[in-house]
Amino acid sequence: xxxxxxxxxxxxxxxxxxxxxxxxxxxxxxxxxxxxxxxxxxxxxxxxxxxxxxxxxxxxxxxxxxxxxxxxxxxxxxxxxxxxxxxxxxxxxxxxxxxxxxxxxxxxxxxxxxxxxxxxxxxxxxxx
Numbered sequence: 589x590x591x592x593x594x595x596x597x598x599x600x601x602x603x604x605x606x607x608x609x610x611x612x613x614x615x616x617x618x619x620x621x622x623x624x625x626x627x628x629x630x631x632x633x634x635x636x637x638x639x640x641x642x643x644x645x646x647x648x649x650x651x652x653x654x655x656x657x658x659x660x661x662x663x664x665x666x667x668x669x670x671x672x673x674x675x676x677x678x679x680x681x682x683x684x685x686x687x688x689x690x691x692x693x694x695x696x697x698x699x700x701x702x703x704x705x706x707x708x709x710x711x712x713x714x715x716x
Contacts, residue, residue, distance in 0.1 A: 610652050610663045614645035619671050623678045633686050637693050657700050677711045 622628045634640025636650050652663075661669050679687040695701055701708065 608663060609665055610656075610668060611648065612665060612668075614648060615665070615667055615671075617645055619674055623675065623682075629683070629686065633689060636690060653694060657694060660703075673711075680708070680711050 622632060631640055631643075632646055632649075635642035635646040636653065638650075642650060656664060656672075661672065664672070676687075679690070691701065
């Protein structure tokens, strides 16, 4: 009986962990303000590359980014996915040098570039 109860708790814990989403604590940050400021944008890029100081939200992004890339952002809330698309679109189309730096840091083998090729092509087609 004890074994059955223990196994049940483990199964419940696994199910709840699978539904876990990333924190929404930083969802009110104005992404456009960051993208429109070279100083802020460069500071975030330096944070993500591990060569600069991180704000609390930058640290959280740096922590979850590898997993989000691996899983297709499955723990992201919908507005986080939209924010990610906004940032990626901006970087690809307006700041390709920063995009290249981040790709080198987070996708040196090109595995994510291949995985998200269709989405990437859609972003490039929407170039302003």
